Amino acid sequence: MAEIKKAQGIGDWFDQRLATKKLAKVMMTEYWVPKNINFLWAMGVVLMVLFSLLMISGIFLLMYYKPDVNLAFDSVNYTIMQEVDNGWLWRNIHGVAGSCIFLVIYIHMFTGIYYGSYKKGREMIWLTGMALFGMFSAEAFSGYMLPWGQMSYWAAQVITNLFGAIPVVGDALVIWIRGDFAVADSTLTRFFMLHVLLLPLVIILLIVVHFYSLRIPHVNNQDAEEFDFDVESEKYLDGKKKESKVVPFWPVFLAKDFFVVGVFLTFFFYLVFYNYGFAMDPINFEPANSMKTPTHIYPEWYFLWSYEVLRGFFFDIAGMAAMNIGLAAFGFANIIFMLLPFLDRDPNVAPAHKRPKFKIWFWLLLVDLMVLTVYGKLPPTGMNAWVGFYAATTFILLWVALPFITKSDAKFTGGVK
Amino acid sequence: MRELKILGVVLFFTLALYWGVEPFAHSQMHPHVADADFTFKDLPAQSKIGDAKQGEENFQNAGCAGCHSLKIEGIDAPMDNATASASFGVVPPDLSNAGAIYDTNFLAALIKNPTVALKVEHKFSETKPHPMTKFYGLGGDINQEIADIVAYLKSIAPTEKLDDKQVFADACARCHTLKYENIERTSEQVPLTKYMGSTPPDLSMMIRSKGEEYLMTFINNPQKQLKGTAMPRVGLTQEAQEQVINYLEKTGDRKKDERNALGYKVIGFMLIFTLLAYLWKVKIWREVH
Numbered sequence: 195m196a197e198i199k200k201a202q203g204i205g206d207w208f209d210q211r212l213a214t215k216k217l218a219k220v221m222m223t224e225y226w227v228p229k230n231i232n233f234l235w236a237m238g239v240v241l242m243v244l245f246s247l248l249m250i251s252g253i254f255l256l257m258y259y260k261p262d263v264n265l266a267f268d269s270v271n272y273t274i275m276q277e278v279d280n281g282w283l284w285r286n287i288h289g290v291a292g293s294c295i296f297l298v299i300y301i302h303m304f305t306g307i308y309y310g311s312y313k314k315g316r317e318m319i320w321l322t323g324m325a326l327f328g329m330f331s332a333e334a335f336s337g338y339m340l341p342w343g344q345m346s347y348w349a350a351q352v353i354t355n356l357f358g359a360i361p362v363v364g365d366a367l368v369i370w371i372r373g374d375f376a377v378a379d380s381t382l383t384r385f386f387m388l389h390v391l392l393l394p395l396v397i398i399l400l401i402v403v404h405f406y407s408l409r410i411p412h413v414n415n416q417d418a419e420e421f422d423f424d425v426e427s428e429k430y431l432d433g434k435k436k437e438s439k440v441v442p443f444w445p446v447f448l449a450k451d452f453f454v455v456g457v458f459l460t461f462f463f464y465l466v467f468y469n470y471g472f473a474m475d476p477i478n479f480e481p482a483n484s485m486k487t488p489t490h491i492y493p494e495w496y497f498l499w500s501y502e503v504l505r506g507f508f509f510d511i512a513g514m515a516a517m518n519i520g521l522a523a524f525g526f527a528n529i530i531f532m533l534l535p536f537l538d539r540d541p542n543v544a545p546a547h548k549r550p551k552f553k554i555w556f557w558l559l560l561v562d563l564m565v566l567t568v569y570g571k572l573p574p575t576g577m578n579a580w581v582g583f584y585a586a587t588t589f590i591l592l593w594v595a596l597p598f599i600t601k602s603d604a605k606f607t608g609g610v611k
Numbered sequence: 612m613r614e615l616k617i618l619g620v621v622l623f624f625t626l627a628l629y630w631g632v633e634p635f636a637h638s639q640m641h642p643h644v645a646d647a648d649f650t651f652k653d654l655p656a657q658s659k660i661g662d663a664k665q666g667e668e669n670f671q672n673a674g675c676a677g678c679h680s681l682k683i684e685g686i687d688a689p690m691d692n693a694t695a696s697a698s699f700g701v702v703p704p705d706l707s708n709a710g711a712i713y714d715t716n717f718l719a720a721l722i723k724n725p726t727v728a729l730k731v732e733h734k735f736s737e738t739k740p741h742p743m744t745k746f747y748g749l750g751g752d753i754n755q756e757i758a759d760i761v762a763y764l765k766s767i768a769p770t771e772k773l774d775d776k777q778v779f780a781d782a783c784a785r786c787h788t789l790k791y792e793n794i795e796r797t798s799e800q801v802p803l804t805k806y807m808g809s810t811p812p813d814l815s816m817m818i819r820s821k822g823e824e825y826l827m828t829f830i831n832n833p834q835k836q837l838k839g840t841a842m843p844r845v846g847l848t849q850e851a852q853e854q855v856i857n858y859l860e861k862t863g864d865r866k867k868d869e870r871n872a873l874g875y876k877v878i879g880f881m882l883i884f885t886l887l888a889y890l891w892k893v894k895i896w897r898e899v900h
Contacts, residue, residue: 272815
């Protein structure tokens with residue numbers, strides 16, 4: 195047992211028992227981050243702020259929400275939105291943050307792709323990040339069901355139905371997921387459980403692992419420069435702060451992040467108060483009605499690209515049913531990002547602007563995802579269906595081409611050693 | 612500066628995405644329809660000047676009170692609501708405020724030919740007549756007789772502005788409920804559903820699910836937005852229709868003023884936070900750059 199002396203003060207009292215000074219060093223003041231970064235490196239902290247806002251607003255909403263098909267709609271739209279003091283504020287924050295967190299996740303993801311921060315020791319960062327994306331998607335989908343409006347109901351209907359296409363067990367699986375033959379009260383209560391308990395727990399756990407996975411390979415920088423963090427941090431501690439290539443997480447890195455968070459939250463609260471319609475679809479303000487299919491059914495914007503990959507294959511090809519091709523493509527779209535570190539055959543880390551072919555690939559992928567997103571919302575008729583088909587095909591071809599493109603880029607980034 | 616260039620790229624893609632999935636997609640899914648027409652141009656214009664005194668006589672002789680009440684004049688409905696719903700499907704309206712909230716031209720056209728004015732010709736025929744029968748005239752100039760009745764309704768209507776709730780009760784609440792204001796429909800649900808083909812929806816959240824712009828054209832002419840719907844054209848004047856929409860907003864979005872007022876304060880707070888964070892960042896980074 196450690197030798198416990200009379201404490202010099204409250205800080206020391208805790209330090210003797212919890213090693214708080216050491217902890218603060220490891221976690222904050224001597225946790226080193228490269229200096230050569232831009233504001234895109236602040237997205238992780240922005241995500242933490244958004245996730246905290248979701249947790250806090252969610253806790254308040256949970257106090258009045260009623261997970262019951264007969265009560266859910268009114269508990270949200272009457273009790274929370276109109277009766278409870280500031281209930282509307284928590285709901286707007288929750289809805290807008292739920293939508294914005296995906297925007298920032300995508301920015302965070304594409305920052306990683308652009309700067310090559312997913313390979314050469316950073317695979318676990320990428321994998322845990324993509325697992326988080328998957329869990330956030332499940333969280334968003336389950337949360338969207340809770341107000342029990344028309345879109346809640348029909349999205350649940352359409353998405354749970356997709357599992358029916360899985361061979362052999364499909365039909366049984368759909369019933370198992372729904373807890374009933376159709377989307378019903380049992381479906382609502384189980385997705386409620388997932389949304390407020392199981393998925394948040396998994397997300398928090400994954401966030402911890404995601405942060406931990408940064409420790410060994412360290413944070414990447416704008417030029418993907420490799421240097422010895424121990425040497426650079428020594429320089430910093432010796433007072434050669436300007437010369438050192440690293441800065442401590444606290445206060446230097448966070449000082450910049452606070453500013454970025456400030457800019458982002460200013461914009462965020464503008465959306466919360468004056469432009470929240472994009473995050474709360476008007477159709478969902480109609481109570482769920484199993485007898486009345488809405489004219490247009492579409493997911494929230496962040497799922498549109500993968501939804502369009504699913505819809506893009508609208509005709510049978512070589513004897514394969516359109517629906518099956520679509521589902522296969524949808525499955526492909528949902529796992530392929532996970533495999534990025536292993537599909538990239540260039541052993542060197544470099545930002546996209548130093549990788550001639552990858553650079554083109556990156557921007558093509560981004561534009562293709564934009565096209566898929568927009569056309570994922572439009573009615574899939576006439577020209578729209580064909581744009582969807584070509585954009586979905588392009589998406590798949592881009593990923594098929596990635597190993598070859600990156601391999602041939604290797605000679606520009608330092609060659610294969 | 613590199614950071615600004617990157618910010619430009621991020622903003623460009625974000626805004627393009629927003630434009631694509633919001634204004635652009637919605638314009639494709641819900642094509643714009645012509646603005647509400649409060650002159651009811653499709654109906655024949657009335658040229659006759661009505662005489663209210665004569666109108667009162669016509670009102671009695673034409674048998675209007677056989678179905679309608681006129682409470683403002685002490686004329687009660689011949690049937691209670693339950694019996695009226697069972698007989699007609701929907702309770703015939705009390706006409707006390709009709710002269711104040713409905714368009715003059717529309718009222719005249721309605722008396723002359725209900726299904727045309729209400730735009731429900733697709734639902735009714737000779738064999739399935741509309742519960743309100745056409746007015747066939749009292750032997751004189753039918754247009755003059757109608758003008759007189761309309762003049763009579765206008766002369767008895769309250770002169771001071773009706774409150775929004777009253778306009779809603781007159782114009783909407785025979786068929787629609789408004790749960791969040793505890794307003795029940797006056798017609799019985801079962802015969803009404805049979806009469807309309809489906810149960811007219813509760814209107815509590817309509818302001819959020821449809822929005823003001825849609826409601827403005829929809830109430831004015833439902834067929835424009837929802838071809839084939841059983842809902843009749845309501846025929847409200849612009850002022851009365853705005854009152855209805857205002858009432859729907861008070862019901863479905865009653866925290867609007869609070870939201871708008873609080874927004875400035877929170878955004879102002881964030882601006883100050885951002886400014887202080889910027890100054891702190893400059894101070895901290897001066898040491899390391």
